[in-house]
Amino acid sequence: MTFLQNPEFGDRIITLMAALVLVLQIAAVGQRWLVSSIRIFAAQSFLLASIAGIIAYFNHASHIYIAALLTLILKAGLLPWLLERLVKRIEIRREIEPLINAPLSILIAGGLTLVGYIVAQSFYHPEETSVRAALGHNTLAVAIALFLIGFFTMLNRRKALTQVLGLLSLENGLFLAAISLTYGMPLVVELGIFFDVLVAVMVLGILVFRIREAFDSMDVSKLRKLRE
Amino acid sequence: MEAVNLAAFAVLLCLAATLGVRVLRSGPVSVWDGFFYADALSALVVLLSAFVALACSIYAVGYFRHDERNGVFQEGEKLGGGRAVNKLREYYALTPLFVFSMILVALANNLGILWVAIEGTTLASVFLVMFYGRETSLEAAWKYAIIGGVGLSMALFGTILTYYSAHQALGTDTLAGLNWSVLVGNASQFDKATMRLAFILILLGYGTKAGIAPMHTWKPDAYSEAPIPGAAMLAAGVLNCALYGLVRFYILSSKCLGPEFASHLLILFGLLSMCVAVPFILVQKNFRRMLAYSSIDHSGIMVLALGFGGPLGVLGMLLHMTFHSITKPLLFFCAGNVQQQLKTDLFREAKGGLIHSMPLTGAAFLMATLAVTGAPPFSLFLSEFTILRAGFSGGYLVLAILFITFLVAIFSGFLIHIANLVLGPDPGLPPAETCRWKKSSVVGLALVIVVMGFWIPTPLFRLIQGAADIVTSGR
Numbered sequence: 001m002t003f004l005q006n007p008e009f010g011d012r013i014i015t016l017m018a019a020l021v022l023v024l025q026i027a028a029v030g031q032r033w034l035v036s037s038i039r040i041f042a043a044q045s046f047l048l049a050s051i052a053g054i055i056a057y058f059n060h061a062s063h064i065y066i067a068a069l070l071t072l073i074l075k076a077g078l079l080p081w082l083l084e085r086l087v088k089r090i091e092i093r094r095e096i097e098p099l100i101n102a103p104l105s106i107l108i109a110g111g112l113t114l115v116g117y118i119v120a121q122s123f124y125h126p127e128e129t130s131v132r133a134a135l136g137h138n139t140l141a142v143a144i145a146l147f148l149i150g151f152f153t154m155l156n157r158r159k160a161l162t163q164v165l166g167l168l169s170l171e172n173g174l175f176l177a178a179i180s181l182t183y184g185m186p187l188v189v190e191l192g193i194f195f196d197v198l199v200a201v202m203v204l205g206i207l208v209f210r211i212r213e214a215f216d217s218m219d220v221s222k223l224r225k226l227r228e
Numbered sequence: 229m230e231a232v233n234l235a236a237f238a239v240l241l242c243l244a245a246t247l248g249v250r251v252l253r254s255g256p257v258s259v260w261d262g263f264f265y266a267d268a269l270s271a272l273v274v275l276l277s278a279f280v281a282l283a284c285s286i287y288a289v290g291y292f293r294h295d296e297r298n299g300v301f302q303e304g305e306k307l308g309g310g311r312a313v314n315k316l317r318e319y320y321a322l323t324p325l326f327v328f329s330m331i332l333v334a335l336a337n338n339l340g341i342l343w344v345a346i347e348g349t350t351l352a353s354v355f356l357v358m359f360y361g362r363e364t365s366l367e368a369a370w371k372y373a374i375i376g377g378v379g380l381s382m383a384l385f386g387t388i389l390t391y392y393s394a395h396q397a398l399g400t401d402t403l404a405g406l407n408w409s410v411l412v413g414n415a416s417q418f419d420k421a422t423m424r425l426a427f428i429l430i431l432l433g434y435g436t437k438a439g440i441a442p443m444h445t446w447k448p449d450a451y452s453e454a455p456i457p458g459a460a461m462l463a464a465g466v467l468n469c470a471l472y473g474l475v476r477f478y479i480l481s482s483k484c485l486g487p488e489f490a491s492h493l494l495i496l497f498g499l500l501s502m503c504v505a506v507p508f509i510l511v512q513k514n515f516r517r518m519l520a521y522s523s524i525d526h527s528g529i530m531v532l533a534l535g536f537g538g539p540l541g542v543l544g545m546l547l548h549m550t551f552h553s554i555t556k557p558l559l560f561f562c563a564g565n566v567q568q569q570l571k572t573d574l575f576r577e578a579k580g581g582l583i584h585s586m587p588l589t590g591a592a593f594l595m596a597t598l599a600v601t602g603a604p605p606f607s608l609f610l611s612e613f614t615i616l617r618a619g620f621s622g623g624y625l626v627l628a629i630l631f632i633t634f635l636v637a638i639f640s641g642f643l644i645h646i647a648n649l650v651l652g653p654d655p656g657l658p659p660a661e662t663c664r665w666k667k668s669s670v671v672g673l674a675l676v677i678v679v680m681g682f683w684i685p686t687p688l689f690r691l692i693q694g695a696a697d698i699v700t701s702g703r
Contacts, residue, residue, distance in 0.1 A: 119425075122421050122425075147381075147385065151378065154374070154378065160370065163374060167374070167377050167378065167381070170378070170381050171381060174381060174384055174385055174388065177385065177388055178388045178391075181388065181389075181391075181392040181395075182388070182391055182392050182395045186338070186340065186406055188338065188340070188341065189338060189340030189341060189343075189344070189406060192340065192341060192343075192344030193340070193343075193344060193384070195344070196344055196347045196348065196351070199351050200347070200351060200373075200377060203351050203354050203355070203373060204373055204374075204377075207354070207358070207366065207369055207370055207373060210358070210361075210366055211366050211370060214361075214363050214366055223366070223367035223370060223371070
């Protein structure tokens with residue numbers, strides 16, 4: 001079991017998982033069933049929690065364990081459960097046609113990944129040959145890509161709920177950036193952010209529900225009374 | 229619950245004043261192992277937030293009693309907005325949360341906690357925006373929550389990157405790694421490329437919250453849908469908090485990268501916001517949306533002043549922040565009185581001549597308009613003049629001329645609209661019912677504005693100066 005002590009092994013596993021996270025994100029871009037989108041988000045959060053756990057294990061950074069556990073409970077468990085309940089209550093299963101069709105969206109997501117790598121390049125210091133620098137490079141690129149693709153999803157989708165999912169995957173990108181760059185923010189901050197994400201989803205959930213009641217639809221493009 | 233709110237905010241204002249005095253006497257205060265930290269800048273923002281909260285809570289009593297009498301909540305009830313009693317309880321429960329987050333923004337030492345608190349103000353105020361439960365309020369709340377959420381996630385990314393760039397210099401994994409008191413001393417050693425990206429993200433993020441163009445689109449909707457006291461707190465309280473966050477990062481970035489980088493960005497966004505506000509104020513049909521555009525204009529002015537930089541620019545910005553926070557609520561209160569009387573917020577339906585049916589509100593509305601557009605002798609003239617001097621002495625000749633042009637355009641547009649609304653022949657409306665809560669908040673604020681136009685209390689001015697010193701010298 002010596003490989004379990006080898007940081008290089010941990011690095012490889014993390015890179016592999018980060019790649020999976022990215023694949024899931026791109027799959028979410030092409031996905032039109034709401035429940036599947038939520039489950040993809042849950043799987044992605046689960047992977048993120050594992051990445052955090054592995055980083056904590058190989059670097060003996062105990063406070064990241066707490067962040068990992070919180071991610072597991074909140075983002076991979078509680079939030080998807082809440083969102084699925086919401087989907088059941090409002091009885092809408094499918095996304096209407098997004099502004100840009102699925103193949104093109106996936107292509108754009110690929111392009112955004114490239115952008116992520118280019119931006120991450122500027123943080124890469126080749127003189128630092130440590131594992132940490134190399135680790136930061138790949139996962140940071142994925143994190144920026146997640147951020148950008150989440151942004152794109154929010155622009156592209158018109159259902160209120162998919163916009164919330166876009167915002168959540170954007171937050172996932174931030175989480176990945178935080179743990180890969182600096183091994184997590186200080187714990188108090190981490191806790192605050194989790195609390196905020198939870199409350200934000202509840203607020204948005206209430207809003208989605210009320211929009212659905214008032215407009216009989218979750219299509220945010222119907223929200224256009226307030227114009228100049 | 230009215231009484232509890234009033235008492236709490238009155239105590240809060242006293243505490244804020246005490247904090248201000250203590251900071252003036254003995255320098256920065258820090259408690260709980262430096263979890264909370266207050267220097268002159270934080271003390272100023274706390275004081276302003278507490279003042280706005282108290283003024284709004286006095287007005288709120290009159291405002292909501294009027295709503296209750298006129299069955300506004302019952303209308304909302306039909307739309308699924310909840311019962312009338314619950315509505316009031318909702319307001320009086322949310323406001324303290326909202327104000328608490330605003331105070332936490334200014335007192336948090338940790339830049340991550342500062343982010344959490346700013347996000348907290350958004351979450352508490354989303355419910356204030358959708359308070360009336362109309363379809364339009366839902367739309368406004370949705371826009372506010374989503375645009376605010378995206379903006380703040382950018383700010384969080386910026387905060388993470390700041391932590392990263394400091395992390396390399398400081399090498400700490402502990403909470404202190406994001407503490408303002410630690411960061412500011414070492415800012416010159418931060419990683420420059422990272423800090424540059426971080427500042428851009430922070431500017432976009434907290435800029436969204438402050439409502440500078442082009443991230444301002446949520447503002448007119450949110451301000452016109454929220455109940456007046458909530459809207460006034462958004463306009464005069466949250467604006468300061470967002471700018472406070474921006475200023476903190478501005479200090480870090482100018483210590484790390486030199487002031488030029490941040491300045492140019494700030495000037496660009498500041499002028500853009502003013503420029504965007506001009507046409508919308510000139511052709512505005514709805515007076516509450518006009519107030520929102522005025523607020524976009526004012527956040528633009530403050531950002532621009534910070535961009536001009538130098539001791540004068542920073543002093544101008546902080547003066548402007550102070551004067552804006554005392555003037556804006558009065559404008560909202562008058563607009564609220566007019567709206568409750570006429571049951572509309574459109575100029576077209578108002579028909580003018582309000583001064584005959586509601587003399588006090590009409591006069592105060594005109595006065596507040598003159599004050600907020602920076603006409604002498606009111607105090608915003610002083611701050612705008614300081615900013616202008618900063619522009620000229622910084623060598624930004626063309627930009628300073630643009631600044632005056634925008635100010636004049638906004639002044640004339642604003643004044644024409646409000647004068648048409650308030651003055652003119654008597655349309656024969658019945659005299660408005662007066663309520664002593666509304667009256668006292670309007671008269672009280674008007675008095676404060678007039679007095680501040682001629683005389684700024686010395687301790688307040690010293691606090692503002694102290695805050696300006698912190699920004700310029702980065703201590």
